[in-house]
Amino acid sequence: MVKNVKEQLEILADLQQIEISIARLEESLAKVDESLARLDRELSQFSEAVDKARADVESAREKYDEDEKKVRSITDQIAKNEARLGTIKTNKEYQAALKEIDDLKRERSKLEEAMLGTLEKIEAAEKILAEKQEFAEQQRAEIEEQKNDIAGAAAGKKKELERLRRKARAIADKVEPRLYNTYTRIKRNGGGVAVAAVENAVCQVCHMNIPPQAFNELLRLDEIKICPNCQRIIYPRQSD
Numbered sequence: 001m002v003k004n005v006k007e008q009l010e011i012l013a014d015l016q017q018i019e020i021s022i023a024r025l026e027e028s029l030a031k032v033d034e035s036l037a038r039l040d041r042e043l044s045q046f047s048e049a050v051d052k053a054r055a056d057v058e059s060a061r062e063k064y065d066e067d068e069k070k071v072r073s074i075t076d077q078i079a080k081n082e083a084r085l086g087t088i089k090t091n092k093e094y095q096a097a098l099k100e101i102d103d104l105k106r107e108r109s110k111l112e113e114a115m116l117g118t119l120e121k122i123e124a125a126e127k128i129l130a131e132k133q134e135f136a137e138q139q140r141a142e143i144e145e146q147k148n149d150i151a152g153a154a155a156g157k158k159k160e161l162e163r164l165r166r167k168a169r170a171i172a173d174k175v176e177p178r179l180y181n182t183y184t185r186i187k188r189n190g191g192g193v194a195v196a197a198v199e200n201a202v203c204q205v206c207h208m209n210i211p212p213q214a215f216n217e218l219l220r221l222d223e224i225k226i227c228p229n230c231q232r233i234i235y236p237r238q239s240d
């Protein structure tokens with residue numbers, strides 16, 4: 001344990017520097033997570049667009065198949081009715097049967113016309129699906145590349161963060177426990193900054209003058225001093 005005030009102050013200043021770097025890295029890594037989540041959302045939007053286009057194709061195909069089935073059944077019906085014509089005895093019944101066949105044929109024509117329209121719809125929907133798929137493929141490749149870049153850069157930052165955390169713990173162990181408690185309390189109250197350099201009798205955090213008497217005491221470095229204005233631990237530093 002280092003007892004010397006000057007050394008203690010140097011250690012605290014060092015610790016603070018590292019903790020500031022740690023906070024910056026943590027902030028930047030949080031942004032990385034946000035960016036990755038945003039890219040994932042983009043990816044799923046493209047997939048959803050493809051799914052929707054595929055559903056449009058499928059529903060048009062189903063409609064076509066349904067109509068085709070109806071046409072087949074009507075055609076069967078027409079054939080049956082036509083086969084029955086020869087067995088009909090009265091003219092009236094014959095006319096009625098012919099009319100029924102005509103009606104069925106008209107109905108079938110309508111369905112066949114609708115099927116042509118549906119075929120066009122299927123083609124258009126397939127075209128849209130292919131476009132969406134191609135676009136989604138392109139975007140997916142680009143987004144995956146972006147994600148890899150981001151994750152790669154983040155991996156370096158995570159390693160650096162681990163290194164700094166270890167270093168901070170090792171440094172913190174060198175600080176007198178009571179002073180360390182003071183340091184953490186001031187840090188909490190001081191927006192993360194517990195230690196302030198004093199240059200030319202000016203606190204470099206709050207930029208207020210340290211009174212001459214207090215400044216002279218500070219220069220003696222025989223005890224821990226607090227900035228009378230911002231209440232941070234102060235240490236003298238030569239201005240550049």
Ligand SMILES: [Zn+2]
Binds near residue numbers: 196204205207229230
């Ligand atoms: Zn101050």
